[in-house]
Amino acid sequence: MNRRRIRDAIVSVVLLIVVWMFYTANAKDELQRNRVDRIVYQVSKPLERSFLAVFKSWMSVWRKYLYRVDLKKENVRLEKENAALDANNHYLAAVSKRGRLLHRFRAYMADSAAEMLPANVVRRRIDTDKFRVIGIVIDRKHTDVGCGAPVVTPQGVVGRVLFYELDGTERISCPVAQQLKKRRYRRRYKRLKRKPRIGRAMVQLTVDAASRIDVRVPRTGARGILRGLGWDKGFVARISHLDAKAKVAAEDLVVTSGVDGRFPAGLPVGRILSVTRIPGEDPRVLVRPPVDFGKLTRVLVVISPPPPRVDRGRRTHRDRLGLGPYP
Numbered sequence: 001m002n003r004r005r006i007r008d009a010i011v012s013v014v015l016l017i018v019v020w021m022f023y024t025a026n027a028k029d030e031l032q033r034n035r036v037d038r039i040v041y042q043v044s045k046p047l048e049r050s051f052l053a054v055f056k057s058w059m060s061v062w063r064k065y066l067y068r069v070d071l072k073k074e075n076v077r078l079e080k081e082n083a084a085l086d087a088n089n090h091y092l093a094a095v096s097k098r099g100r101l102l103h104r105f106r107a108y109m110a111d112s113a114a115e116m117l118p119a120n121v122v123r124r125r126i127d128t129d130k131f132r133v134i135g136i137v138i139d140r141k142h143t144d145v146g147c148g149a150p151v152v153t154p155q156g157v158v159g160r161v162l163f164y165e166l167d168g169t170e171r172i173s174c175p176v177a178q179q180l181k182k183r184r185y186r187r188r189y190k191r192l193k194r195k196p197r198i199g200r201a202m203v204q205l206t207v208d209a210a211s212r213i214d215v216r217v218p219r220t221g222a223r224g225i226l227r228g229l230g231w232d233k234g235f236v237a238r239i240s241h242l243d244a245k246a247k248v249a250a251e252d253l254v255v256t257s258g259v260d261g262r263f264p265a266g267l268p269v270g271r272i273l274s275v276t277r278i279p280g281e282d283p284r285v286l287v288r289p290p291v292d293f294g295k296l297t298r299v300l301v302v303i304s305p306p307p308p309r310v311d312r313g314r315r316t317h318r319d320r321l322g323l324g325p326y327p
Contacts, residue, residue: 105298108154114264116152116300117144122200124294132235133293136203137165140301144201147174148262150302151203156268156290157213157256158299159206165199172198203299206269206289207235214260215239215269222246223257226269226287235293236273239285246283248275254287264302 109116117140125135138151142164151158166172177198204211209230216223224242239254252272258265268290276284 101298104154105300109300112264114302115304117303119145119151119201119299119301121296121299124296125202133205134208135163135205136293136296136299137200138203138299138301140201142177142198142201145301145303147177149201150263150267151299152267152302153291153296153299156270157206157263158291158293158296159203159208159211160262161201161301162204163202165202166197171202201301205293207237207293211237213263213269214257215254216257217246217248217252217254217272219252220247222248223259224285226254229286235289237270237287237289239272239287240282242282242285244277244282248272248283248285250274 105118109118119138119140121136122139123137124133125137126132127134136158138145138161145161147161149161151161161174163171163173164177166177205228206213206226207228207230209228211226211228213226214223215226222242224239224246226237227240228237239248242248250272254269254272256263256265256267256269270287270289273286273288274284275286278284
């Protein structure tokens, strides 16, 4: 035990002497160094460089570790903040989009002379074979909108109300819905043990094969009947009964003429997609509707058309002659 203590003491003294020699040899000026100092300096110089290199390497590794630990925590915090901000931005964008839509609808209703009723699209009728929209259902009942009421948006015409939901499972046409209000027709539904319930209104789109709208081209004044080609041939319609000499071209705007008494005049129904002229036949004019039926969320139902325009002719002056009344 005593030998170990003596050995440890001797080793400690030797190490202190070595450190003192290295320190004194490196601390002296180069001109004041003796031969022993120069030898010690030459020996300690590579050791010092190696130690400094190892120390710097270790410190750099330690700093990177601390940086990555702190950076990971900061990244987790920033990810949470970014997720919250992203969700808030999506919400604000949706609210802003809805506000712009409502403002556009309100401005359109204020500018129009016709009386309109806003409605929401609650359901879309889908063709299961081709996954296309073949009709829409709005949240207005037969008591709110009448048969054949035009359905429009600020972009253009959507269609007409021609059907209603019966008890939510069956579709009936407008004439049948009117007949169900009479007592003698309700007797057929005694087996239901209740009065048949006529539900929401269903809209026939302008591209439906049974749709007919009297239209005109404002640029040239050409008139015709817009007939839907059905969803089997795409969401397009065709202008029939058009004069063969009518001047129409692609991208021409097509609006309602108002002659049929169903749609107010001047409502856009689309733009001409293509014009094909065949000798001896009416030109084949295809029209692309301006409304994306798959993205409709709100529509306007025309309750009453605008009053007819009164042509105020210029009054001419007449002389008071005879017994005729003064105009």
